[in-house]
Amino acid sequence: MPKLAFELFVTGRTRQSQRAIQNLRGYFAEAPDVEYEMTIIDVVEQPERAEERHILATPTLIRTSPLPPLRIIGDLSERDVVKQALGLLGASLSTATQTQVSEDHDHE
Template identity: 70%
Template sequence: MPTLAFELFVMGRTRQSLAAIRNLRAYFAEFPDLDYELTIVDVLEQPDRAEESRILATPTLVRLMPLPSLRIIGDLSEKEIVWQTIGLLSDDSARPGSHPNDEGSSHDR
């Protein structure tokens, strides 16, 4: 079981949906050792999954692991918010070992 698990709900190939996928992939690429699992759900193809997870907006990123689950609505262009929310910058177990907080943030800038 990976330490990080995500579901990204997008709608078709809209600008915002593509941006969300691109942004997320770019963030993960900065942590090559990161053990994560990402499932991309297109609500046009799988509306039932959107129903189950009660998704209102697209794109929506759901952090399934670690608990508690969290949601980020939007195309994930707000890097700081995204990193903080999904645990890439936080102090818990999900934090990538080779990238301490301050170092990670300086690296961003």
């Protein structure tokens, strides 16, 4: 499995920002065999980074690797949506889920 890399754009130390960070860490804690890298970017301190990535809403999580880029907007509290999008659902379900996910993507 290729290594996962993320950029998480947040606005300061708001509750939403904190929740997004905690949620993401929590999901990966449940899948200890998956390696990932996360860069947290505060748009107030680094607005030019938000400009580069055309960020509209915060929090926004961008999966930068593997490609193609995937964006998840929100505080990541919708557990199933996030885990499915990132392919973190249980191993027994993984094959079926992966297919499901890619089909969904084609529709969008």
